[in-house]
Amino acid sequence: MATLLSNGRRPFASLFGLFLLILGLTVTTPSHALDFAAGVAFPRGFYENALGAQAEFSARTGLLPAYLSPVARLSGYLASRDKVSLAVGSGSLLLQARAPESVLKVLGFSPYVAAGPSLNYLYSWVDLEDFGTESNSDFSATLSVFAGIEFFPASRVSIFGEARQTIPSEFTFDYVIVGLKLHGSRLPSIE
Numbered sequence: 001m002a003t004l005l006s007n008g009r010r011p012f013a014s015l016f017g018l019f020l021l022i023l024g025l026t027v028t029t030p031s032h033a034l035d036f037a038a039g040v041a042f043p044r045g046f047y048e049n050a051l052g053a054q055a056e057f058s059a060r061t062g063l064l065p066a067y068l069s070p071v072a073r074l075s076g077y078l079a080s081r082d083k084v085s086l087a088v089g090s091g092s093l094l095l096q097a098r099a100p101e102s103v104l105k106v107l108g109f110s111p112y113v114a115a116g117p118s119l120n121y122l123y124s125w126v127d128l129e130d131f132g133t134e135s136n137s138d139f140s141a142t143l144s145v146f147a148g149i150e151f152f153p154a155s156r157v158s159i160f161g162e163a164r165q166t167i168p169s170e171f172t173f174d175y176v177i178v179g180l181k182l183h184g185s186r187l188p189s190i191e
Contacts, residue, residue, distance in 0.1 A: 033058045039179015041077040047086060050079035052177045071096045071114060084126045092118040092144050109151045118144040120173050142166040156183045
């Protein structure tokens with residue numbers, strides 16, 4: 001199984017182990033939140049901008065410090081330029097560190113970082129007038145690192161900005177996204 005996920009590279013065997021650990025922590029905890037977000041993404045590379053969306057399930061466990069939580073995230077974006085279109089989807093299991101509520105109260109925003117393994121699917125297509133549509137797709141496993149900031153103008157809505165870096169990747173899954181996040185049930189205070 002590790003060989004399948006690693007595309008011949010051994011580091012993904014340990015990423016797969018981390019993936020299983022975070023999944024176990026996420027599904028065995030009673031304290032959780034489900035958030036949805038959408039915004040404008042700015043992918044690195046050929047495409048200037050894209051429409052991005054994500055769903056995120058966060059959990060609290062007694063096994064980790066209060067500022068750390070496992071997160072399961074589904075995300076993706078859709079981009080198009082010069083008749084070339086791209087759809088990217090990712091599933092990630094992350095360990096997220098978020099500033100305590102006292103920092104939010106003082107600064108008025110909440111910074112966070114998250115890292116973990118991701119499974120990525122890329123599908124691109126081009127419309128050629130005389131030849132029809134040509135397409136290509138690829139699947140890869142990467143380590144994803146996210147860094148972001150959230151402002152909370154309302155109790156269940158935040159304005160956020162986030163950057164994603166993937167390692168390694170033959171294709172570009174990296175982007176910056178700015179948008180709105182709708183929060184489901186809130187996690188207990190981390191103070």
